[in-house]
Amino acid sequence: MIVSNGIAGNIRTDDALKEKSTDRVELEWFDTEKRILRVRTVGGQEIGFRNLRGAPLQDGDILFEDEQRRIVVSILPCLCLIFHPRDYIEMARICFEIGNRHLPIYINETAEVILAYESPLHQLLINGDYRVTVDTRVILQTHTLKMHEWSTKTKFNITLAKGE
Incomplete structure (x- = not known):
């Protein structure tokens, strides 16, 4: 399981992040305000996230990032x-x-x-x-x-x- 304690940016505002493979965490609108999440990505990776910032998650927020990949928030319609x-x-x-x-x-x-x-x-x-x-x-x-x-x-x- 990946553990993350903060948001590393947003793919909608940062152009330098285009090269990495991207996995998504699909959230309902009401889950974006939760301070602690434990969910699976679309690719099947489990991630535990603690929102230390306190502000609601935005569509495109990067929950985890390393040299090869990143995990971003995708809010469901x-x-x-x-x-x-x-x-x-x-x-x-x-x-x-x-x-x-x-x-x-x-x-x-x-x-x-x-x-x-x-x-x-x-x-x-x-x-x-x-x-x-x-x-x-x-x-x-x-x-x-x-x-x-x-x-x-x-x-x-x-x-x-x-x-x-």
Whole structure:
């Protein structure tokens, strides 16, 4: 078994890593935040990984690397709800509703709100006349909001204007 305690880079951002053979560890989106993993690669190699950095694993992260090979993370696609907000007020309302269900929200560069598919939430969005689609995607950790984590570090309040 290979043991790794850190991330050695990312194949998506480092061009000097193209020559080596690459084996993949396929993970579900919810496994990327685990601090300790013991999994098998696609090639059958067992790897134990401890995430000392604490940040979620990204697609393409290198878990192990030596002179001949490397082992990288590959996040598997899953069925997702994709919400397209019309304005900031609608974005705030829907993020509040999703946050009340303690579900992680992923927001990409085009301001789409993405979360793993859940039938009751899908029905809520349809009944609320929100623009929502269902698609199979890889949930990337671009911007993650975890509404169930409480912090005393923030010093601001969020309020909606009267009548909106």
